[in-house]
Amino acid sequence: MSEWKDDKMSCPPEADRTGRIVHLADFNLTQPARIMADMRAYWDSLRQGRAVPARSDIQPQGIRRALDYAFILERIAPGAARFRLAGQHLIDLMGMEVRGMAFCSLAHSSSRGRLSDVLESVFRAPQLAQMTLHAKAEYARPELSARMLLLPLSSDLGDVTRALGCIIAEGQIGVAPRRFDLTHDEVLPIIEGGKTLAPSASDPGREGWSAGSARAGKLGRPAGLAAPERSLGRDDSEGRRSQFQLITLPGPSRPTGRTE
Template identity: 50%
Template sequence: MDNLGQKAQNVISMGSFQTDTGFAALAQVEAYWEALRGTRLMPRRAEIDPRGIEQVLEYAFIVERIAPGIARLRVAGSHLSDIMGMEVRGMPLTSFFAPSARRRVSDMLEEVFETPAQSTLKLTSELEHGRPPLEARMLLLPLKSDLGDVSRILGCLVAQGDLGTTPRRFDITTSDLRTITAGNGEGVMPAPQPSKKQPVPQPMLHGMAEAPAGFEGKAIGNRRPPYLRLVKSDD
């Protein structure tokens, strides 16, 4: 992931973004995406720096398109895990939806990737035994991969209310799809200014780091330094 400069340079004005009460996190993620893309259609996945949305990181996620209509979570904030009651990385985004809504979500994902477009979904989870009603919003914003194809989405999911018994799944109340045109550059982030004393590179936050695929292992508290072992053989 590229270092986009100091934290102060990632502060973005929110004045031009309209928000629903309680769902301001979506506007902040959208503002960050707009600032990153400048005059382009969209930013690249490698440009996403968690420090740019650190106040709403728990609601953010990144999915990767792995097949038509199927996108798996590569990165997910803690709020998404709370909604499902489990670790959600690696799960398809449709897992957050009721079975009756999943086809619609798959079609929406294809529109976001192929058009390209951005989408906002209004969601509800109905009252059930042990599950109070929930209202939620989801935002989907396309990203280019390092290869230049549109195969990633920066998203935001916010659910309001008592989660109750998990997992919670949603139905779609309304959806809005907007075709993307080139940005006007008004929100573009300023380039880092040269200074006499160059800052020491800081390690990236783990909030938007993608876990290596295909490997799971136990955490080791006190790792020994790597070493070689000489094996003697008389053969």
């Protein structure tokens, strides 16, 4: 209604000048496609010849329509990020304040590995990512579908370790928190026609994860530590936990009872 008043219209638009019926759904500002398009357009407008805009360029006024669905991520490790800011919609989905929470807490454990890989490809390339999410119906939790967009940002130091995102769920939230399965993902180049980096398993021992890549926020393995064995057939977060090894340190020497 506020937009109609701004346009000095006394009633909602029902037809254009050609007599074509205009559906009110076309003016629904909460449509996922419209919110994601507005977010992408705003992000593009901030680039100004750069590969990605800076985190400091983001202003709430620029994403007024999408503000409730927006969030900002901070990369803290390969394939891992935490929420720095989040809109009300995400808070409602999780049933709590999400600032400081891990990004992968949105997903069930079976989808966290892939979600982590897609996230890391956004920072590494850098590139954009679109995802489709789904939550099955449970007691007091109706079936829920959602769409998510991730857009890379640079920090004050110039490295790509921030991301602007939005998530839009359609349906009744029910009892929070709601967690999702990742059903589809797609990576997009920053410039149309450019190349993209396919998401792959985040393994610090793989080529490209060296200390020389520190400017992009990548972490290398300290010298002298052998690469952990990979768990066959498991590419999710549980499989990655199984790669940790227990190291036994030598204990203090025991007295022999002999005196000199």
